[in-house]
Amino acid sequence: MKKALIKDYSKALYDMTTGIEDSQVDTVIGSFIELLARDGKITKVDKIIEEYTKYEKLQRGVKEVEITSAFDVSEKVAKEVKNYFGGEVEITKKIDKGILGGLRIKLGDTIFDTSVKTQLAKMKESLI
DSSP, X not given: OOOOOHHHHXXXXXXXXXXXXXXXXXXXXXXXXXXHHHTTOGGGHHHHHHHHHHHHHHHHTOEXXXXXXXXXXXXXXXXXXXXXXXXXXXXXEEEOGGGOSSEEEEETTEEEEOOHHHHXXXXXXXXX
């Protein structure tokens, strides 16, 4: 039998709570906590909730976009990124002086990298 992963538990929680009435929430959450305890996963509850939140947003069509730049990204740039991806977009900004300039934009498993560091590395590779 396959070992259940954190994502499996988060999806199960989503499935268990989707469409239920408010009066049923306590019972369903109690059953879920019992399942975690039985499976020895109660210490993973924070990670399960984190994954649940990501999964729930995904189901609603919310895109989580991470923008990394060498300096703080202006609201204008953040708005342009939101408009590019369309729909409901949540932006997280990160500063990494190591990229030197430009942007690294991450959406799920896809990374759009226009950083100066990457451009220099590509240039160096093409010269070798």
